[in-house]
Amino acid sequence: MTSELFLQYLVAGITYGSIYTVVAIGFNIIYNTTGIINFSQGEFVMLGGMVAITLHNFMALPLAILLAVLITMAVGAAIEMLFIRRLRSPSVLRMIIVTIGVSILIREVALHLWGSGVRSLPYFIGNEITTIKLGPVFVSPQVLWVVGTCLVMVVLLLLFFQATSLGREMRACAANRVAAVLCGIETRNMVTLSFVLSAGIGALAGAVVSPITYSQYDNGTGLAIKGFTVAILGGLGNSLGAVAGGLLLGVVEAFSVSVVPLAFQDAVAIAVLLLILFVRPHGLFGSGATAAMKEF
Amino acid sequence: MLKIRNLEAGYGKLRVLRKVSMHVSAGEIVAIIGANGSGKTTLLGAISGLVGATSGEIRFQDEDLTLLSASRIPARGCVLVPEGRQVFAAMTVEENLLLGGHPLAREKRGELDGLLAHQYELFPILRERRKQLAGTLSGGEQQMLAMGRALMSRPSLVMMDEPSTGLAPLIVRDIFAIIARLRQEGNTVLLVEQNAKAALAIADRGYVLETGKVIIQGPAEDLLANRDVQRAYLGREKLEG
C-alpha cells in the first residue's frame, strides 16, 4: 500500500469515526443517567438532518440547524415524558422494546411526512467537489466540519459534566440513584434532561453529516447500530472511550476495504462488536474496576 | 422539630413499621436501637421519603413529610446519611461534597466554598483525599464523606443509619466523637445504631424498636441500665404458643 493510499484510508476512517462517535456519545449520555440504551438514538440523527433541510427552505443555514436541534430536543423530551416515564417497573427487556418501538414509530412518521426521497443540506463551505489538499491527501471541507464538531462537542460535554453543577448532578444520578435523591436531586428531571441533551447532540450530528451522508427517513438505524458498536468499544458511558472507539472502528472499516469485499464491511463491524461483547463487555478502554463502581 | 405519629410503612405486602410514634427536639441526639430486622432502617427511609408510609404522619417543622417526594425533603433541612454510606463512587470526594450542597437554596450557593472548608476542617482526611474517587476510600473515610456530604446543606436534622457498620472499633470511636461534636455545634441528630452502648453513650434519649414497634423509650442513661435492652439483643424469653 502506498503511503498516499494509507493516508487516504486514514482520512476516510477518521470521517466515519467522527460520525459514529457523535452518535455513540448520544447513547452514552442517556445510558449514564438512566441505564437505558436508547435504541431510537439514530432517529434523533435522522430528525436533525431532515428538520434542518426542511427549515433551510425558509431560513439561513445556521438558523435552520439551530432550530432543528431545538425541535429535536423537544422530541427527545416528549419521548421521555410520553413513553419512558410511563413505564411502570421497567425491566431492561421492556425498556429495549419500548425504545425500539419508538424508533420504528419515528421512522414511519418521517416516511409519511417527508417521503422516502433522499435530501441533504448544502455543503457548509464550497460544494460537492471542493477539496482541500493536505499533502498527498484530499479532504472535503465538510469532513473538517464533522471532525471539528465532534471534537468541540466532546470537549463541551466533558466540561459540562465535569465543571458545571448540573453536569455533576446528572453524573450523580448515574453513579447512585438513591444517594442522588438523598442529596435532593430530582432524578426524573435529570432523565428528561439526558434525553433532551442526547437528542440535541444527535440532531446537530445529523445536520453536520447531512451533506456527506445525505438524510433519509431510514438512515438513522444504520448509524445507531454503528454508534452502539462504538459505545461498547469505548466502554458504555465513557465519552473519551467513544472517541477512541469511533476512530478505531472507522479506521478499521476504512482499511478493511482493502482486504474484505465491501459487501461484507458491515458484517465485519458487527463481528467486532460481538467479539468485544464476548471478551471485554466493559469495552476496550473502560476498566472493569471503574465499570464496577457504577451502579449499572 | 420532628414528630411521628402512628406511622406504618413497609415494602409491598410486608409491613415493617407498626404504629410507631416518636419525636426529636431541636439540639438533641436521639438514638434508635434494636436488633436487625426491627425496622430501624425502614423508619429512616420513611422519614426521608425513600419508603412509602401507608398510614400515620411525619411532621417536620410543621410540614407533613409523607406528602413530599424524597428529592424535596433534603431542601426542608432533613438529611439522611444512609446505611452503607452510598457515596458516589465514580466521583471525586470534592464532587461528592458539592453534591451535598444541592439542597441549598439558589441564593445561598455562594456559601458552598465556606461549607466545603468547614467539612474539611471537621474531617481533615477528606481534604487530603479531595481529588480521589470516592470509591477508592476506605470504609471509615467513606463514612466521613457521607456525613460531610449530608452536612453540606446545613440541615436542621441529620439522620444517620448505622454509621458504625463494618468499621474497625478505633474508627467507630472517631465517628462517634464527631457525632458528639456535631451536637455541640448545635446540630440535631437522629441516630440509628446496632451498637447500642456506643449510641446511647452520646445520645440524650433513645427508642428501642422490636419487630417494628417501639417497645421502650426514655433518657439514654435509663436505657443503658435497662435489662430489657440487653434482652432485645441477646435473646428473649421463650414464647409460648
Add this chain to the structure above:
Amino acid sequence: MTLLAIEHLGKRFGGLQAVDDVGFTLARGAIKAVIGPNGAGKTTLFNLIAGMLSPSSGAILFQGQPIHGLQPCQVARRGIARTFQNIKMFHGMSALENVMVGRHVRTAVGFFGAMLRTPACRREERAIRERSLELLDFMGIADCADTPAVNLDFGRQRAVELARALALEPTLLLLDEPAAGLNIYETAELGRLIGRIRDLGITILLVEHDMSLVMDISDEIVVLSFGRKIAEDVPEVIQRHPEVVKVYLGE
C-alpha cells in the same frame, strides 16, 4: 462424625478481608448457628459454602471432599440445599411447582424425554408431584399448592422455600436468616419446624440474627466479628461470653 469442615477459610474483596481464617466443623445431625453483627462476614461465609463465591484461601470439605470453587448447582448436587435471606420464590410458578423444582437434582428427564412425554417421564413426573405435595403437607401448607408462590404471605413463602430445599433431599441444609421478617409467633413455629427437619436426619447450618431462635434451637454457635471467628460454643456459654457481649452491645 464430621459432615462439613471449614478450614482456614478466607475471602478478600479488594481491600476488605470479609472472611479471615475461619475454621470450624459441623457434625452430622447437628444444628449449628453462625451469628455476628452486621458486616461480620456471615453472609460471605454462607455464600462461600453454597458456591456463590469461591474462597481466596482455605478449604471447605463436605463428606471429606473439597467443594470450594464448585458452582452452586454442583454444590447442590452434592446434597447441600439452601434458603435465602430475602426469600427467592420462582415468579410465575405455583407453590407446588416451586417445590417441584427442588426435585431437580434427584430426577433425570431431559428435553427430549419431556417434550415427547415418554412413559419414564410420566412416571417421574408423578413421583415428583407426590413427593412435593408430601413436603407441602409436612410444612402444613398443602392447601396453597396451586397458589402462585409470590401471592402467598411472607410466612408461607418461607415454608415453601424450606419445602423446596427439602425436596432436594439434602444431607446439609443451609438456612440464611430464616426468621428475618417473621413475627414472634411465626419465629417460634419456625424453631419447632427446624427441629423436626433435624429429626429427619438433616444437618443444619444457619445464619441468624434472631437470638431467641438461635439460642433456642442451636447445638452450637459460631460468632464472627470483622470476618474472624471470636467464639464457638454451646448457646449458654455464648450468651455470657464477654467478647460476644462486647461485640453486640458495644464496649
Add this chain to the structure above:
Amino acid sequence: MSAKEFVFLPVMAAVVLVQLFTAASDSAYYLTQLTMAAYYSLLIVGLCVLMGYAGQISLGHAGFFAIGGYLSAGLTTRDLLPWAESPVVRSLDALGCLNHGQDLYGAQLLTVAPWAAAAAAVLAAALVALALGVPVLKLKGHYLAMATLGFGIIVYRLVLASEYFGEADGISGVPGFPLLPGLTVSGDSAGRVANYYVAWMVLLVAVLLLRHLIDSRPGRALRAIHGSPEAADAMGVDVARYKLKVFVLSAVYAALAGVLMTHYNGGIGPSEAGVMKSVRWVAIVAVGGMAHLWGALTMGVLLNFLSLRGVFGSYDDAVFALILIAIMLYAPGGIFSLLPDGRWRERLASLARRGKSGEAAP
C-alpha cells in the same frame, strides 16, 4: 390430558372449522395466508419459550429462520452437476441424498434432496445456535439484546452479500418438500387444503411438545431460571446449560419454520433475515404476554395473517411499533391481561378438571 392440553381440542376444532367454512363459502384462498401465518407462528412459539419462560431476549431470531430457509433453498436449487464427479457429491448420491431433476426451463439439474437439505439446514441452525449461545448467553440485558441483534445483522449481511444465496434477489424456484407420497409442502393451489393441515399439524404438535416441556422437569428448571437465577442455581439447575439448550431449541424451531416456509413459498429473500423481522417476532411474543404460549400463538397467527393480507398497507411497520409501545406501557402482561380477570381461563380449567382429575389447573 391435563388442563393445559385440554385447550388443544377447541384449537384443533377451530382449525378444522375454518377449513370447512372456507370450503363451504368458496373462499379457500384464506388458507394460503393462514398456512404462512402458521409457519411464522412456529418460530414465534419457540421464541416465546426462550423469552417468556427462560427470560432470554433474542433480537436475532430471523437469522435462524433465514439459516434454515436459505440453506434448504440453496441446497435444493443450486446445481451440483459441475461437481457430479467429485467424491463428496458421488457419495451423497449413493446415500440417496440427491435429486436428479429439471429446472423451470427444462435443463438438467442435480440438487440435494429436500429432506436431506432440510436436515442439514436445521442441523446447521442448531450448531450455529450452540456456538453462538455459549458466549452470548453469558451476557445480560442490553448486551444480550445487542449481541443477538448483531448476530441477526451478520446473517442478513451474509445472505445479502453471498452469490450462493442470490444476494438481493434471494433464491426462487425452490421445489416442493415431499412429506408423504401425494403430500408435498408447496404453494400449489391444488395442495392448499392439505398444506393448511400440514402447517397447523406441525404448529400444534410443536406447541404440544413445548407445552410438555414447560410442564415437566426441564421446563420448570427454565421457568425457575427466569423467576430467580440464583435460587435455580442453588436448587442444582445448571443455569448456563439450560439457557443454551433452550436457545438451541428455539433456533431449531425457527430454522424448521424457515425450511417449511421456503418450500411452501418456493423461495426466500433477504427480507426474511432482516432486523425488522426479528423485532416483529419479539413484538408478537410481547403482545401475546411473554410467558404465554397460547397468547403468542394467537397473536402470531392473527397479526401475521393481517400483515400478510396487507391489511395495514403502508403502515405495516408503524402498526407493529404502535402495538409494541402500547403493550409495554399499558399491558405489560400481554394483550390477554386486559381481559377481565382471566376468568375464561379458570372456566376452561374447571372444564378440564371435570374431564380428568388429578392434575393441576393452570
Add this chain to the structure above:
Amino acid sequence: MSVLRAGIVGAAIALWVAAAPAAWAETIKIGALLAVTGPSSFLGGPEARTLEMMVEQINAAGGITGKKVELLLRDTAGNPEKAISLGKQLLEEDKVLAVVGPSSSGETMAIKKLFEDNATPLISCAAAEVIVNPLASWVFKTPQNDSSAAIKIFEEMKRQGIARIAVLVDNSGFGKAGREQLQKIAPEHGITIVAAEVYDAKATDLSAVVAKIKANAEVQGVINWSVVPAQSIVVKNIRQAGWQVPIFQSHGFGNIKYAEAAGVAAEGVIFPGGHILMAAQLPDGHPQKSLLLKYIADYEGRYKETASAFGGYAYDALTILRRAIEIGGTDKAKIRSAIEGLRDLPGTSGIFNFSPTDHNGLGLDAFAMMTVKDGKFVPYQGK
C-alpha cells in the same frame, strides 16, 4: 326542516351520487404489487403514484372498452414473501385480470412461477434481464434490458478509448443484475474489468473504496451501476478525491434527484437514459414525445415531484395492458397473445416491439447516452 332530516337527506344524496359509477357495466380488475415502502420505495413510490393517476385518467375517459378499471394496489415493502402472499391474494381472491409489478427483481423472480401456474399476465417493473430470459410465457417487463444499457456504455467507452475499467454496484437486485451483465458483455467489447466492488445500498460514505480503486493505476473509467441514493455519494467521493476519471452510470441514474444530490459532482457523468429524461429535446414528431410530455406534466402537476424513469416503468406496464385488453378483451390468454403481438407501441422507456420470444420489447434504441450539464439531464454530444 330539522337539522336531523337535512342530514338524512344530505346523506341520501351523497349515497346516490357515490353509487352513480355503478353505471359501469363491468369492471376490469388490475392488480399492482409495488414496494411503496421499504428499501425499494424510491421505485415503488413513483410507480404506485403513476398507476393511481393513470387509472383515474382512464376511467375519466370512459375506461377501457367501456369498462371501468379497478386498481388493486398492494404494498409489498420489497419483501418477496409478501409479494407471494399478496400475489396469491390478487390472483385467487380478487381474481385480477393481470398484475403490474413488482418493483424489484427478487420479488419478480419469487412470484414468476406463481403467475405461470395461474396463467395470468405479470408485467414487471424490475429491470433484471433474468425476468424475461429464460422466457416465461406469462411474464413481461417494461424497463429496458440491462444488457442494452451495458452495450451503450461500452460502445461509448470504446469511442473514448477506455479499455480498463472499475465497476461499482450497489447490493440491490438492480446492482446485482447489472454486474452480471457487465461482466458477461465486457469481453465482447474488448473491455477489461480490473476492479469490481459491491457497496451497501444504505452506504453513507464511500471515500475509502474510491481511494482503493483510484490507487489502481490501470483504471481508465468507472462504471457505477446502482439505483439507490448512494450512487450520488460515489460520484461525490470520486470528485472529492481530486480524481477526474470519466464516470459512467447505469440507467438507474435516471432520476434528476440523484443528480441534484450529487450537485456539481454530477457534472459530466455519462449514462444511458430513457427518452423520458430528454422529452423536451426530442424532435417534434418523435413517437414518444407527446406522451412523455403529457405524462411528465400530469405527474409533476399532481404530485409536485419530478417524474422519473421509475414511474415510467409502471406507466408503460399499464399502457401495454390497456392496449392488450383493447385488442384481446378480458380473456387472459388473449391478453397475453395480444401483448406478444404489440408492435411499435410508444411508451416512456422506448418503443415496444413484443414477440413470443421477446417479453421486453425494447431495443438498444430505447436508450440515448445522456450527461449532466448545469444540473440538468441533456443528450450527450460526445467529447
